[in-house]
Amino acid sequence: MAEFSMGQALNRALRDALAADPSVVVYGEDVGPLGGVFRVTDGLTAEFGEDRVFDSPLAESGIVGTAVGMAMYGRRPVVEMQFDAFGYPAFEQVVSHVAKMRNRTRGRVGLPLVIRIPYGGGIGAVEHHGDSSEMYYAHTPGLHVVTPATPADAYSLLREAIEDPDPVVFLEPKRRYWTKAEVDLPVRTEPMDRAVVRRTGTDVTLIAYGPMVDTVLEAAEAAREEGCAAEVVDLRSLSPFDDQTVTASVRRTGRAVVVHEAATFGGYGAEVAARVTEQCFHYLEAPVLRVGGFDIPYPPPELEEYHLPSVDRILGAIDRLQWESEWTAESPAVPGRRSEVGV
Amino acid sequence: MKRTDVRPGSAPPLPPVEPIRLVDPDGRRVSDPAYTAPDHGTLLALLRAMIIGRRFDRQASALTRQGRLAVYPSSYGQEACQVGGVLALADNDWLFPTYRDSVSLVTRGVDPIEVLTLLRGDWHSGYDPERHRCAPQCTPLATNASHAVGLTYAARRKGEDTAALVLMGDGATSEGDAHEAYNFAAVWNTPVVFLIQNNHWAISVPVHKQSVAPTLAHKAIGYGMRGHHVDGNDAAAVHAVVSHALAEARAGSGPAIIEARTYRMGPHTNSDAPQRYRDDSEVEYWKERDPLARLERLLRDEGRIDDSELERIRAQADRLAATMRERLSAAGRLAPEELFSHVYASTPALLARQRQELLDELEA
Numbered sequence: 001m002a003e004f005s006m007g008q009a010l011n012r013a014l015r016d017a018l019a020a021d022p023s024v025v026v027y028g029e030d031v032g033p034l035g036g037v038f039r040v041t042d043g044l045t046a047e048f049g050e051d052r053v054f055d056s057p058l059a060e061s062g063i064v065g066t067a068v069g070m071a072m073y074g075r076r077p078v079v080e081m082q083f084d085a086f087g088y089p090a091f092e093q094v095v096s097h098v099a100k101m102r103n104r105t106r107g108r109v110g111l112p113l114v115i116r117i118p119y120g121g122g123i124g125a126v127e128h129h130g131d132s133s134e135m136y137y138a139h140t141p142g143l144h145v146v147t148p149a150t151p152a153d154a155y156s157l158l159r160e161a162i163e164d165p166d167p168v169v170f171l172e173p174k175r176r177y178w179t180k181a182e183v184d185l186p187v188r189t190e191p192m193d194r195a196v197v198r199r200t201g202t203d204v205t206l207i208a209y210g211p212m213v214d215t216v217l218e219a220a221e222a223a224r225e226e227g228c229a230a231e232v233v234d235l236r237s238l239s240p241f242d243d244q245t246v247t248a249s250v251r252r253t254g255r256a257v258v259v260h261e262a263a264t265f266g267g268y269g270a271e272v273a274a275r276v277t278e279q280c281f282h283y284l285e286a287p288v289l290r291v292g293g294f295d296i297p298y299p300p301p302e303l304e305e306y307h308l309p310s311v312d313r314i315l316g317a318i319d320r321l322q323w324e325s326e327w328t329a330e331s332p333a334v335p336g337r338r339s340e341v342g343v
Numbered sequence: 344m345k346r347t348d349v350r351p352g353s354a355p356p357l358p359p360v361e362p363i364r365l366v367d368p369d370g371r372r373v374s375d376p377a378y379t380a381p382d383h384g385t386l387l388a389l390l391r392a393m394i395i396g397r398r399f400d401r402q403a404s405a406l407t408r409q410g411r412l413a414v415y416p417s418s419y420g421q422e423a424c425q426v427g428g429v430l431a432l433a434d435n436d437w438l439f440p441t442y443r444d445s446v447s448l449v450t451r452g453v454d455p456i457e458v459l460t461l462l463r464g465d466w467h468s469g470y471d472p473e474r475h476r477c478a479p480q481c482t483p484l485a486t487n488a489s490h491a492v493g494l495t496y497a498a499r500r501k502g503e504d505t506a507a508l509v510l511m512g513d514g515a516t517s518e519g520d521a522h523e524a525y526n527f528a529a530v531w532n533t534p535v536v537f538l539i540q541n542n543h544w545a546i547s548v549p550v551h552k553q554s555v556a557p558t559l560a561h562k563a564i565g566y567g568m569r570g571h572h573v574d575g576n577d578a579a580a581v582h583a584v585v586s587h588a589l590a591e592a593r594a595g596s597g598p599a600i601i602e603a604r605t606y607r608m609g610p611h612t613n614s615d616a617p618q619r620y621r622d623d624s625e626v627e628y629w630k631e632r633d634p635l636a637r638l639e640r641l642l643r644d645e646g647r648i649d650d651s652e653l654e655r656i657r658a659q660a661d662r663l664a665a666t667m668r669e670r671l672s673a674a675g676r677l678a679p680e681e682l683f684s685h686v687y688a689s690t691p692a693l694l695a696r697q698r699q700e701l702l703d704e705l706e707a
């Protein structure tokens with residue numbers, strides 16, 4: 001066993017994929033000699049040559065559009081959008097072509113390509129470098145959307161994404177690039193479309209993905225000290241959604257909180273809450289709560305700590321799920337966020 | 344019959360592959376068939392602004408190393424573009440800068456502390472765009488270019504002769520947004536000058552991987568626009584060419600693309616590692632083409648500036664740097680509840696609730 005950061009595990013996954021399959025190509029902005037601004041492609045041009053790993057002109061729509069053409073003709077492109085917000089120029093290509101090619105051609109043309117996107121905040125960066133853009137992709141049928149929370153998953157999910165016959169938007173939680181863990185690489189973890197229970201508990205299910213999994217695990221540890229046994233589910237795949245694992249957990253615990261950095265309104269948590277409610281209604285002791293970013297543009301670095309879900313906010317939500325203790329005939333039975341009570 | 348296959352206008356001339364230059368790297372005048380150097384007063388103003396700009400830039404880089412700015416993309420080496428472009432603008436013209444162009448904003452008269460707001464991480468933009476006629480610094484590449492087209496279009500509808508200068512990098516010219524803006528400007532005939540600072544690098548990617556056109560100014564031709572190619576380390580030439588293009592654009596002869604050949608002397612930002620992708624000898628080569636040294640030499644040789652005057656300007660630049668340090672330390676921190684203040688013209692109930700929630704949390 002050796003220690004790998006998430007960035008190093010991703011790098012290793014790309015290297016192993018390039019070695020395993022000559023049709024894999026890696027390109028984008030600064031992914032060549034520089035090795036990417038987060039060094040995820042470090043050393044790959046030197047090892048595999050400019051034909052396999054290269055810098056392209058600086059144009060995201062062109063990067064994704066050419067990846068479509070390459071995938072149509074036998075390549076497996078793995079392209080990088082340098083940051084979440086810089087993936088937006090490619091949106092048309094992603095939504096109208098990447099997601100729809102198989103459907104438009106009645107299954108004749110699939111697009112085995114991967115779009116890697118560092119996403120999320122928490123690294124003290126200026127505007128356009130902290131967006132949580134997952135919902136734009138998750139809302140688009142035809143795309144797989146996955147996001148690792150551990151180095152082992154980073155490796156395994158990226159390998160699987162590259163091998164998948166369909167396009168995968170691969171979201172890398174940039175604030176966890178440097179998080180290290182003992183891993184034996186190469187490793188294959190659970191299949192890409194499965195959620196995983198990271199910690200078992202009986203009192204509440206905390207559901208998270210990508211950058212928030214570690215935060216939620218921390219919250220679960222803190223909750224334990226207060227006598228609450230929280231179960232933690234790491235979704236890994238946002239699309240498809242693993243109903244089975246999530247539903248089974250919430251049916252056991254009867255309570256659920258879903259946590260993400262993105263704006264809460266219309267965020268991924270809304271989908272989770274709806275599905276859990278549909279499938280677990282008779283098991284639920286309290287409404288499903290969301291802890292997410294505020295419904296504001298991503299703030300400047302000086303204020304991001306106030307915006308991002310914290311351990312305290314998650315604990316607050318867990319408290320509010322124990323509504324029986326606070327319930328009176330006058331108070332509403334719906335424990336929303338604190339200030340919503342009584343509004 | 345109204346024929347639709349007739350296109351207006353004649354083809355603009357091809358830009359010269361050799362850049363227009365009015366002062367050579369040794370500070371000697373170069374004659375040009377089309378352009379004359381600005382007068383001595385303007386040359387002095389250019390030098391002064393470059394000295395102050397470089398000092399600002401150096402101070403900002405130092406503050407970043409001390410952890411007092413979140414990030415700083417330096418324009419060290421590109422001062423002739425930063426200054427030559429801006430000093431060619433009229434008061435009521437607009438500037439559309441990028442993250443790289445803090446010195447252009449200081450030259451335009453924006454308070455340096457307000458310029459640094461973005462990079463310090465206090466807010467996304469610190470100055471009043473309307474007061475200074477400077478759009479917020481733009482990070483998503485090339486997306487500021489169409490804003491300038493729309494703004495000058497609107498100004499013309501109001502009967503104003505407002506022109507705009509768009510700053511962009513060589514890398515940004517690869518983006519689709521750049522091309523859409525060029526075409527809009529040409530079709531609408533709006534008075535916009537696109538000044539491409541070709542500093543040879545887009546982070547780690549050299550310009551020859553962006554474009555195989557003879558010059559970036561050649562991109563203008565396909566849009567029926569004039570393209571100019573200028574020595575971007577020659578402040579006199581940049582000023583002359585931008586002034587000329589602005590005047591033509593204002594007079595209705597159409598927008599223009601100017602490629603200014605310059606060099607990014609430092610890293611892309613403080614967190615970049617240029618030793619991974621470029622050779623120091625290239626930096627050395629460009630050091631000998633320094634924009635400040637050549638203009639200083641010319642003005643000295645022509646007896647327009649001496650040591651004492653240079654000392655006076657440098658002292659002024661040092662004072663600016665010192666006040667930057669002090670005022671940054673003194674600047675108040677943001678109130679967290681400001682997160683909710685500027686999302687809409689009036690705060691919706693949802694955000695008002697979230698603000699209260701945050702305030703309650705901070706009190707607890």
Ligand SMILES: Cc1ncc(C[n+]2csc(CCOP(=O)(O)OP(=O)(O)O)c2C)c(N)n1
Nearest residue numbers: 086443482483484512513514515544545546
């Ligand atoms: C749409 C978009 N894609 C990617 C980036 C990330 N990025 C920031 S600066 C930069 C290089 C830009 O190079 P250039 O346009 O030559 O300007 P310079 O930084 O050299 O001034 C890149 C890729 C971005 N800001 N916007």
